[in-house]
Amino acid sequence: MEKPELPRGMQSRSYRWVTAGFGLVFVGLAIAILLAADSQRKLGSAVATAIVGGLGGDAIVSAVRGRRSLLSRIGPLP
Secondary structure, three states: OOOOOOOHHHHOHHHHHHHHHHHHHHHHHHHHHHHHOOHHHHHHHHHHHHHHHHHHHHHHHHHHHOOOOHHHHOOOOO
16 A cells, blocks of 8 residues: 655654654653552553653654554544
């Protein structure tokens, strides 16, 4: 399958740096969720950590590879 071409604005170096920055923020949030969780809610915090950390990791990998991340595919949020 052929790799789809990125829109012109998403090819710039600054867009990739911003995407990687948001990825790092999400990974940091995942770590904060895990550290702030109390012992009674470990399962819920582990699920939230996996989701938020996964989105952050995907954003970082997408910035390195020059493709759209899952966060950018959600669409414009208000």
